[in-house]
Amino acid sequence: MLNYNDVKPGVAVLVEGEPYVCTWNNIMQKQMRRPVNQTKLKHLIKGNVIEYSFQQSDKLKEAEIETRPATFIYERNGEWFFHDTKDKSKRFTVPEELVGESGRFLKDNTEVDTLWFEEKLFRVRLPIKVDLKVTEAPPNTRGNTAQGGSKVVVLETGTNINVPMFINEGDVVRINTETGEYVERA
Numbered sequence: 001m002l003n004y005n006d007v008k009p010g011v012a013v014l015v016e017g018e019p020y021v022c023t024w025n026n027i028m029q030k031q032m033r034r035p036v037n038q039t040k041l042k043h044l045i046k047g048n049v050i051e052y053s054f055q056q057s058d059k060l061k062e063a064e065i066e067t068r069p070a071t072f073i074y075e076r077n078g079e080w081f082f083h084d085t086k087d088k089s090k091r092f093t094v095p096e097e098l099v100g101e102s103g104r105f106l107k108d109n110t111e112v113d114t115l116w117f118e119e120k121l122f123r124v125r126l127p128i129k130v131d132l133k134v135t136e137a138p139p140n141t142r143g144n145t146a147q148g149g150s151k152v153v154v155l156e157t158g159t160n161i162n163v164p165m166f167i168n169e170g171d172v173v174r175i176n177t178e179t180g181e182y183v184e185r186a
Helices: 101-105
Strands: 012-015 018-028 036-043 049-055 065-076 079-084 091-095 111-117 120-125 129-136 150-155 160-164 172-176 181-185
Touching: 018 049, 091 120, 160 181
Parallel strands: none
Antiparallel strands: 012 018, 018 036, 036 049, 065 079, 065 111, 079 091, 111 120, 129 150, 129 172, 150 160, 172 181
């Protein structure tokens, strides 16, 4: 059981039987009143955000979130296919909404973490940085490069990103999957 002041960013709790993760909190006390923990909670499955105030007398249950490693196999028609890292015969599909925008950086045999609540998959978490090969890159152009200059290249997953001018076809680049930006040459 958690006390009202244990709810901090990153802590998953059950509110009225629904799983939420705290994204922001502020413990506030007005003159003669009891302290209150004001929070913003994001629903783990639906994704909506609510504001909720926990009183000093509240006792909360922590949401039991299970992390299971999985390996990405392939994507077809908006369905993403994975298998359990330990047992390749345990395959499962994931809709595109759960993979999210970062799914464009997934290549075959990439290990990911899947997050489960009560045997229901609610999120696929990619590694923060992945290395991908550049398959198409335009030639470098001379001109105004005082600000650093960049160009758009195509990665092995088919995704277009901005990279510095010195990146060429065949180079391997490191990409941040959370922001979708170039980090460095690998």
